[in-house]
Amino acid sequence: MARPLRILQVMRAPVGGLFRHVADLTRGLRARGHSVGLIVDSLASDAQTERRLDALREFADLGVHAMPMPRVLGRGDLSTPFAVRKLARDLSIDILHGHGAKGGFYARLAHIGRKRPVALYTPHGGVLHFSARSRSGKAFHWLERRLLGQTGAIIFESDFARETYGRLITPPTCRTEIIYNGLDAGEFEPVVIAEDAADFVFVGELRELKGVFPLVEAMVGLRRKDGTAATLVMAGDGPQRAELEERIAALSLGERVKLVGSQPAQTVFAQGRVAVLPSLAESLPYVVLEATAAQLPVVTTSVGGIPEIFAGTTETLVTPGDAEALARAMQAVLDRPEAARAEMQVRLRRVASEFSLETMVGRIEALYRDVQEKG
Structure with missing residues (x-):
């Protein structure tokens, strides 16, 4: 031995x-x-x-x-x-x-x-x-x-x-x-979504590289099927938090975008129905794997190794830094939640077997x- x-x-x-x-x-x-x-x-x-x-x-x-x-x-x-x-x-x-x-x-x-x-x-x-x-x-x-x-x-x-x-x-x-x-086998459990959960949830460092500014810009025109405005929870901290807060206020999104600070990913995933991760650059981000394992639909960008995680579902990936394209992808999930969940199941099987x-x-x-x- x-x-x-x-x-x-x-x-x-x-x-x-x-x-x-x-x-x-x-x-x-x-x-x-x-x-x-x-x-x-x-x-x-x-x-x-x-x-x-x-x-x-x-x-x-x-x-x-x-x-x-x-x-x-x-x-x-x-x-x-x-x-x-x-x-x-x-x-x-x-x-x-x-x-x-x-x-x-x-x-x-x-x-x-x-x-x-x-x-x-x-x-x-x-x-x-x-x-x-x-x-x-x-x-x-x-x-x-x-x-x-x-x-x-x-x-x-x-x-x-x-x-x-x-x-x-x-x-x-x-x-x-x-x-x-x-990921550990124990992480592959569906998260229990809170009744008052937001439409979208972001987990990551609050800095430009994570695409936080295109994300809040994309939120401006998003609407649910009933016509009400979509909401977002953002978890994390970082060097540009104050700048982000100013941008949220300038876009009049204070009632729709909530910053909750650094929290464990599993805790935060329960606060939103769809994970959105609009990074401008990545290697192979754990948060995409974790959100998939928690059985959340994911809206994210075509950067780094993310297409390797999304193999088989890459057509829904978004160009990084494009707030309009991000908004279209997020609106599509609001309009067609069943299709988003079906895509998530395809991705879940890949992550469980390959990661x-x-x-x-x-x-x-x-x-x-x-x-x-x-x-």
């Missing part, structure tokens, strides 16, 4: 899909007998982050270690790779798995000049969202190219992400695998073993 692995997961993001992925992976690997530790950002810590990390500590038997990870470029980028390297040596780590741009950089920089631990990397969108023309984009993409030689494998969560990496940065010279994000947490963890574990043996 193969010995258990000693694994460090390195990430910056304290919330969102990346955190969800690392949390699921940590629990899954621990259940399979491996020892796991986490390296997280010490600069972005708050009460919500600490609560999330506290819930993971029992599964992270190698500890949760906080180090400075600036959002773009900063002083922590000079010290943290050395701290990661030292921790990996002290804990006799076999696998360093970096998540997101910063996690990926630190894991691979810590590997320079060493055969062990093997460094793997999952972009999670991250560096793929930087324009090749921006200063930050040029810096990050240059680093990506330089660090390919230190990379045991790159795990892409969608075919879109792998294609984009090759086109935007460079075709990877290391091993690559496409491993979809997965399994057990499959995700098993394939990543197998990749760890393989790259370690060949490294």
